[in-house]
Amino acid sequence: FGNITIYILGSTLYSIERGENMTTPVFELKNIDYYFDNKQVLENINIKINRGEFVAIVGPNGAGKSTLLKIILGLLPIQKGQIYVDGKDYNGKQSLLKISYVSQKAQAFKAGFPASVKEVVISGLTKRKRLFQWFNKKDERKVEIVLKRLNIEHLIDKNIAELSGGQQQRVLIARALISEPSVLILDEPTSGIDAKHVSEFYETLKRLKNEGVTIILVTHDIGVVADTATEVACLNKHLHFHGTTEAFKSLDEVEISKIYGHPIQFVDHQHSRECCSS
Numbered sequence: 001f002g003n004i005t006i007y008i009l010g011s012t013l014y015s016i017e018r019g020e021n022m023t024t025p026v027f028e029l030k031n032i033d034y035y036f037d038n039k040q041v042l043e044n045i046n047i048k049i050n051r052g053e054f055v056a057i058v059g060p061n062g063a064g065k066s067t068l069l070k071i072i073l074g075l076l077p078i079q080k081g082q083i084y085v086d087g088k089d090y091n092g093k094q095s096l097l098k099i100s101y102v103s104q105k106a107q108a109f110k111a112g113f114p115a116s117v118k119e120v121v122i123s124g125l126t127k128r129k130r131l132f133q134w135f136n137k138k139d140e141r142k143v144e145i146v147l148k149r150l151n152i153e154h155l156i157d158k159n160i161a162e163l164s165g166g167q168q169q170r171v172l173i174a175r176a177l178i179s180e181p182s183v184l185i186l187d188e189p190t191s192g193i194d195a196k197h198v199s200e201f202y203e204t205l206k207r208l209k210n211e212g213v214t215i216i217l218v219t220h221d222i223g224v225v226a227d228t229a230t231e232v233a234c235l236n237k238h239l240h241f242h243g244t245t246e247a248f249k250s251l252d253e254v255e256i257s258k259i260y261g262h263p264i265q266f267v268d269h270q271h272s273r274e275c276c277s278s
Helices: 065-073 117-128 137-149 165-177 195-210 245-249 253-260
Strands: 003-009 012-018 027-036 039-049 054-058 080-085 099-102 183-187 214-219 231-236 238-244 264-269 272-277
Touching: 027 065, 039 065, 039 231, 039 238, 054 065, 054 195, 065 183, 065 214, 099 165, 117 137, 117 165, 137 165, 165 183, 165 195, 195 214, 231 245, 231 253, 238 245, 238 253
Parallel strands: 054 214, 054 231, 099 183, 183 214
Antiparallel strands: 003 012, 003 238, 027 039, 027 080, 231 238, 264 272
């Protein structure tokens, strides 16, 4: 009969029949709870993320999205529940899985920041070097390859602070990718980037997904991911929905508003959907 994914929206129970997946999930979270100052931020989160998926985690501000990422990354302790990586119990510190992380507002380089694109990207190899081991020609070649992969090889000698927000973000993705991770995690990566560069940024992520990189993206914008992500997880303390983007787009404005806790209005925009609070 295949696997059945169950999700709850308001008081309504939804189920989507999905094709059977015999592979072990890259991440599996079971019964995750988290508290800040005795206030519950996450409650009973259960989710599986499979290899090669592009999962967009969406929800309103304060929904617990960044907290969930930090728990996955081991930046916050597991207070309750379990996390499994490739089927093995995970404590956030020991895993054979190669994970690269681009944090929120990471693109905010100040004018005069003393580093070239080449220097920023090659620094992504630092954790693989022994003390006092210098970068070599092979490392420099890796920089050239990853910049070309993201169509920014012409920026290699530019100062990072002189670039646009979209270009800076692609440089930081290059820095994340140079260590050849199997998972790329991004937290609100398009904050402060203009619409043109946001579009280019998501095209970059789509190419990476097609190359086999598993992507987990946190965003509050439910419109821009509609034509890019393969899966959407809707979070607002609880996991209200987890399924394909097609299933997510079939939800109406009333259903989405229940997740966000206030009215949401959608408008069509370049074959996608934008959301606006009303």
